[in-house]
Amino acid sequence: MNELKQRVVKSEERSYLTFISPFVVIITGVLLWHLITLSGIFPSYSLPSPLAVLQSFKEEFAGGRLFTDIIASLWRVVVGFTISSALAIPIGLWLGKNALPRKALLPVINFFRFLSPLAWIPFAILWFQIGDKPAIFLIFLATFFPLAVATMSAVFTIPTIYFRVAHDYHYNKIQMLTRVVLPAVLPQLITALRVNYGIAWVVIVAAEMVGCQDGLGYGIWEARNGLRLDAAVCYMIIIGLLGMIIDRLLFRLTRLSNVRWGYEK
Amino acid sequence: MFDGDMKNNVNGGGIELNNVSHSYDGLTVLKNLSLNIKPDEFIVLVGPTGCGKSTLLNIISSYLKPQEGSLKTNGAIRTVFQKDGLFPWLTVAENISMGLQSIRIPGHREKELKELLSIIQMEQFRDHYPNQLSGGMRQKVELARALAGDSNILLMDEPFSSLDYQTRLRLRKELVLLLGKRRRTVVFVTHDIGEAAQLADRLLVLSDRPARICDDLYIDIEKPRDITDPRVTEVMRNILIRMGLQTKDQPIIA
Numbered sequence: 001m002n003e004l005k006q007r008v009v010k011s012e013e014r015s016y017l018t019f020i021s022p023f024v025v026i027i028t029g030v031l032l033w034h035l036i037t038l039s040g041i042f043p044s045y046s047l048p049s050p051l052a053v054l055q056s057f058k059e060e061f062a063g064g065r066l067f068t069d070i071i072a073s074l075w076r077v078v079v080g081f082t083i084s085s086a087l088a089i090p091i092g093l094w095l096g097k098n099a100l101p102r103k104a105l106l107p108v109i110n111f112f113r114f115l116s117p118l119a120w121i122p123f124a125i126l127w128f129q130i131g132d133k134p135a136i137f138l139i140f141l142a143t144f145f146p147l148a149v150a151t152m153s154a155v156f157t158i159p160t161i162y163f164r165v166a167h168d169y170h171y172n173k174i175q176m177l178t179r180v181v182l183p184a185v186l187p188q189l190i191t192a193l194r195v196n197y198g199i200a201w202v203v204i205v206a207a208e209m210v211g212c213q214d215g216l217g218y219g220i221w222e223a224r225n226g227l228r229l230d231a232a233v234c235y236m237i238i239i240g241l242l243g244m245i246i247d248r249l250l251f252r253l254t255r256l257s258n259v260r261w262g263y264e265k
Numbered sequence: 266m267f268d269g270d271m272k273n274n275v276n277g278g279g280i281e282l283n284n285v286s287h288s289y290d291g292l293t294v295l296k297n298l299s300l301n302i303k304p305d306e307f308i309v310l311v312g313p314t315g316c317g318k319s320t321l322l323n324i325i326s327s328y329l330k331p332q333e334g335s336l337k338t339n340g341a342i343r344t345v346f347q348k349d350g351l352f353p354w355l356t357v358a359e360n361i362s363m364g365l366q367s368i369r370i371p372g373h374r375e376k377e378l379k380e381l382l383s384i385i386q387m388e389q390f391r392d393h394y395p396n397q398l399s400g401g402m403r404q405k406v407e408l409a410r411a412l413a414g415d416s417n418i419l420l421m422d423e424p425f426s427s428l429d430y431q432t433r434l435r436l437r438k439e440l441v442l443l444l445g446k447r448r449r450t451v452v453f454v455t456h457d458i459g460e461a462a463q464l465a466d467r468l469l470v471l472s473d474r475p476a477r478i479c480d481d482l483y484i485d486i487e488k489p490r491d492i493t494d495p496r497v498t499e500v501m502r503n504i505l506i507r508m509g510l511q512t513k514d515q516p517i518i519a
Contacts, residue, residue, distance in 0.1 A: 165350055167328050168343050169363050183354040261353035261396045 048230035053237070056230040065219070070238060072215040073204050076132055080139025081200045085193065088144045092151020093181055102152065109145050117142035117203050125211050134211035135204060142203040143196040150192035154185035187254070187262020194250045201243045216242075278304030278340050278417040278450035280325060285334035286475075287320055294320045296475035297334070304339070304417075307444070307451045309461040311504065312471030318454045321476070322420045325452060340417025340450075343410070345424045350407045351395040357406050358382070358391040364413030381409045384443060401432040408440065412447050421453040425460065434492065437463050441489040458508075462500040463490045470507050480507045 030050050036042070037049035044052070060066035095102045117138050124134035158181065166180045208217025216239050223231035254263055280302040287295045294317035302308055310318050323329040326342050343364065344350070351360050361381055368374040382388045385405040395403050404424055411419050425433040437460060444451065455461055461468055462484070470480035482503070490497050505511035 159349065161346055161350055162352065164326075164328055164344065164346075165352070165363075168326065169366070180352070183352070186354070257394065258354045261394055264396055 045227055045229065048233055052230040053233045056228070056234040060231065060234055066234070066238065069214055069216050069219045069235070070242065072132075072212070073208065073217065073239075074242070076135040076207075076212075076215065077139060077197075077200050077204050079132070080136040080204075081143055081197060083136070084140045084143040084147060084196075084200075088147035089151050089189065092148040093155060093177065093185070095148065096152040096155025096185075097177075097181065109148055112141070113145035113149060118206055121207070121210055124207070128211075130211055130213060132212075135207040135215070138207040138211075139200045139203055143200050146199065147192055147196045150196070151185065151189060154188035154192070155181060157188070158184045183258065187259045190250070190253045190259060193253075194247060197246065197250060198243065201239070201246070205239060279338070280418065280450065280452070281337040282325070283335045283337075285321075285324060285331045285336065287317070287324060287329065287332050293475040295324075295331075296477065298476060298478070299334075300469070300478065302450060302452065304450050305448045307453065307464060307466040309453045309455060309465035309468045310471060311455060311458065311461050311468065311508065312476060313473050314456070316471050316474050317476035318471060319422055322422050322452065322454060325418075326420055338418060341415050342418040342420060343412075343416045344420040344422060345404070345407050345411050347423045348400065348403070348427045351403055351410070353395050356392050356394055357387060357398070360395070360406055361410045361413055364410045364416065367415040377413065381413055384446060385409045385439075399432075400428050401436060404428065404436060405439065408443065412443060412449065416449065418450045418452070421451060423454055423456065426456065433457070433460070438489050440464065445488075458501050458504050459492055459497075461504060462497045463492060464488075468504065470504065482507070 034050050037044070037047055048056075057066075095105060120138060120141050121134075124137045128134040128137055162180050162184055163176070166176055171179060204215070205217035205220065208215035209221040212218045216235050219235040220232045223229065223235065253259070280300070282298060282300040284297045284299055285295055286293065286297055298321070310321070312318055320329065322344065324331050324336060325338065326344055327336070327338075352363075355363075358378060361378055362374065365374045365377055368377055378391075379388070382391055385408065387402065387405060387409075390398065390402065395406070398406070408424070425436050428436065441464065453461075453464060465482075465484050468480075468482040468484060469478050470482070471477070472479045482500075484500055486494070486496050486500070502511065
C-alpha cells in the first residue's frame with residue numbers, strides 16, 4: 001500500500017515537473033539574455049534588453065498599433081489558409097483516387113511545391129499591388145501545393161479493406177468519398193493542416209515586409225528601419241506566441257473522438 | 266418483421282459458380298471451378314496458402330469479376346475479414362448500423378441494433394471505438410454488422426485466425442449460436458482443421474494453385490460441436506488424410 005502511495009506521489013511530482021519545466025527554461029533564457037545585455041558585449045541598438053522590450057510592449061499596446069497589426073496578420077493568414085485548404089484538400093482527394101490526373105498533374109504540383117513562395121513576391125506586388133491581396137496570394141501559394149500532396153499521399157495509405165467493406169454495403173461514389181476516404185485520411189489531414197499552418201505563419205512575416213502597410217511583418221520591417229530592435233523583438237514574441245496558440249487550437253482537433261484512432265497506434 | 270429485415274434467410278442465400286477461372290498477371294489461380302452452395306449451408310474451404318481461397322471469396326462477393334465462367338448469387342453478401350474490417354472512425358453502434366440501412370424506420374433500426382448488441386453481449390460497448398476493444402470483441406462486432414439487416418450470405422475470410430486460441434474456441438461456439446438465431450449461408454475460409462471440423466456442414470478441400478475441389482465432405486454432426494468430441498477428432502483426422510498430411514494408420518497426434 002505504501003509502495004502504491006509512493007508511486008502516486010512520484011507520478012504527481014513528475015507531472016508537476018513536466019508542467020513547470022518549460023517555464024524554468026523560458027525564465028532562465030530571459031535571465032541569460034538580461035545578463036548578456038548588462039555585460040555590454042553587444043551595443044544596446046543591436047541587442048535590446050528584456051526591459052527595453054517590455055517598455056516597447058507597453059508603448060505598442062498603448063498606441064493600439066500592435067493590436068491592429070495582429071488583426072491584420074491573422075486575417076490574411078486565415079483567409080489565405082482557408083482558400084488554400086478548401087481547394088487543396090478536395091484536389092488532393094481527387095488526385096489520390098484517380099491515376100490519370102495524378103500522373104498528369106503531379107510533376108507540375110511538385111515543381112511549384114519546391115518553388116519558394118518568396119520567389120513570387122515581385123509577381124504578387126505587380127498583380128495585386130499593396131495590401132491584403134499579395135499577402136493572401138503568397139500564403140495560398142506557400143500552402144496549397146504541400147497540402148494537396150499531403151492529402152493525396154494520405155489517400156494512398158487507406159487500407160484496401162475499407163473499400164471492400166464499402167463495396168459490401170453498396171456505397172456509391174459520393175458515400176465512398178465522404179464516408180470512407182475523408183474520415184480515413186482525417187488524422188493525417190489534421191497533421192498536414194498543422195504543418196502547413198506553420199508555413200503560412202512563417203510566410204506572412206516575409207509577405208508583409210514587402211507588400212503591406214500594416215501587419216506583424218510590416219511592424220518588424222518598420223522597427224528595423226527606425227533602428228528600434230526592441231520593437232522588432234516585441235513583434236517577434238507576438239508572432240511566436242500567436243503561432244503557438246493557434247497550433248494548440250489545431251492540436252485540439254486530434255483529440256476528437258472519431259480521429260483519435262489515427263494517433264493511438 | 267421489420268421492413269427490409271431478413272433475420273433469417275427467407276429469400277435467397279444460394280451461390281452457383283460455373284467453370285470459373287481467374288488469373289493474376291498470367292498466374293492462374295482458379296481454373297474451371299464449379300460449385301453449388303445451397304441456402305443456409307455452412308461451407309468451409311480448406312487448402313494450401315495461395316491456392317485461391319480469398320480470390321474465390323472476392324469473386325463470390327463480386328468485388329472481382331471472374332475472367333471466365335459465371336456466378337449466380339441470390340441475396341445480399343457481406344464479408345467478415347481476418348482483422349481490421351471495422352471502420353475505426355465509427356463507434357460499435359455506428360459500425361453495426363452500416364448493415365441496417367435497409368431498415369427505413371429509425372425506431373425499428375434502433376430496436377434491431379439493440380438486439381444485435383444484445384446477441385453479441387456488447388450492449389455496454391455501443392459507444393466504444395474499435396481501437397478501444399480487444400481483437401475478439403472487434404470480430405464479434407464485425408460479425409454483428411455482417412448479420413445485420415438484409416444480408417443472406419456471409420463470406421468469412423479466416424475471421425478468427427488473428428485471435429488467441431481460447432478466444433477462437435469461444436467465438437466458434439458463439440458463431441454457431443448466432444447462426445442458430447439468424448440463419449445464413451456461410452462460406453468460411455480457414456487453415457485451422459479443428460475449426461473446419463467444428464463448424465462445417467460441408468467441407469471442401471482445395472488443391473494447390475490453380476485451385477480445384479479435391480474433396481467434398483458432408484459433416485452430419487449436430488452443432489455446437491465440442492473440439493474433444495471423438496466424432497470431431499475423427500473428422501479432423503479424415504481432413505488431414507484427405508489433405509495428404511496424415512496416413513490412415515497414424516494416430517491424430519503424430
